[in-house]
Amino acid sequence: MEKQRIAQALLSLRLGVFVVMFVWALDKFVNPAHSGQVFEHFYKISGLSANIFTVLGILQVLLVLAFVSGFKQRISYGLVFVLHAVSTLSSWPMYLDAFNNLLFFAAWPMLAACFALYYLRDMDTLFALDHR
Numbered sequence: 001m002e003k004q005r006i007a008q009a010l011l012s013l014r015l016g017v018f019v020v021m022f023v024w025a026l027d028k029f030v031n032p033a034h035s036g037q038v039f040e041h042f043y044k045i046s047g048l049s050a051n052i053f054t055v056l057g058i059l060q061v062l063l064v065l066a067f068v069s070g071f072k073q074r075i076s077y078g079l080v081f082v083l084h085a086v087s088t089l090s091s092w093p094m095y096l097d098a099f100n101n102l103l104f105f106a107a108w109p110m111l112a113a114c115f116a117l118y119y120l121r122d123m124d125t126l127f128a129l130d131h132r
Contacts, residue, residue: 003123006120006123007123007124007125007126008126010116010117010123010124011124011126011127013113014067014068014070014117016110017067017080017084017113017117018064018067018068020110021060021063021064021080021083022061022068025057025064026057027057028053028056028057028060029053029057032053032054035053036048036053042087042090043090063076063079063083064080067079069129070125070127070128070130070131071128071129071130073124073128073130074121077117078118080114080117081111081114081115081117084107084110084111084114085111087107088108088111091104091107
């Protein structure tokens with residue numbers, strides 16, 4: 001019974017993280033100009049074309065589909081954790097002006113969820129391809 005409750009909780013975390021990561025991936029297709037602004041402002045990378053964001057979007061969609069399906073958990077959960085950690089940490093100037101950037105703080109509980117999923121991946125068994 002306890003293992004089932006843990007598996008259900010981990011599935012809810014996996015689905016929640018997936019929603020955010022999937023929308024971020026779709027943004028690269030729907031609004032590549034926004035993605036360009038994000039890369040320039042937070043990662044100091046400028047001049048990327050819409051084609052680059054299409055490729056990045058495809059790779060990110062593939063990653064989050066592997067993640068949500070529980071496929072190759074060590075790799076897919078690890079990559080999602082690392083990508084979100086980079087995103088969270090690259091936004092550090094926003095945290096210095098906290099009350100004008102409150103939404104950026106939502107990245108921290110999501111980072112904790114990504115860590116928990118990676119750390120407890122062997123217990124994340126519901127609807128996970130690695131645990132069929």
